[in-house]
Amino acid sequence: MFERFTKAARETVTEASLIARDMGAMTIEAEHLLLAVTNSPSPAAGVLHDAGLDDDGLRAALAAETARSLAAVGVGVEGLPFSPFVNTPRFGQSAKLALERALKVALARNDRHIGSTHLTLAVLQPSVGTVPRALDGAGVDRARLISALSA
């Protein structure tokens, strides 16, 4: 699956699994891929930072999305303390879809390799799910981000 990924993009995927693990997630999801990109030395990270989505900004947007979604069903949760997991989580559906879409983005642009920009565009593509909800809630213009990354 990762043959066409650049070395940097592979490292980003590995980093996403560590981020997911440290967050206590049982699966690697699209939001973990985006967190890994924004923490990587890539042009895509610069575009995310310009939109306020550096590590702190993105984590705050994700936490706000969780709080908002829980509040919609009347649930409130404050920080749950636990020691970090050591097992590497498996890929969840949103991350699998993002990896598939990254390949399609690269093919559509006639690019031979899949890099961080393709991966980011893929994560930003869907209009439903945790990432678009978190970005919408934080007032981030997803369409503008996509055009900045496509330039």
Next chain:
Amino acid sequence: MMIDVSRPEDPADGLAAVLALRRVAEQLEAAEVERAMRAGWSWPEVAEALGVTRQAVHKKHAKRLIAAGVELRRR
């Protein structure tokens, strides 16, 4: 923690709530299994309380608790 599950008007909010509840359930499990083991519960007790097998709860949590220096009961 306050729980009083109601239904939001927009299904998008309801579906997102399902995801958020799953995430929180995993974190709550991590926190509560740890609290029980620190309090001297055994793996079979924690497993039965969670409704899963001893192997399942052990596989999921043992390594991180050992890494965190929690003293675990053998049985």
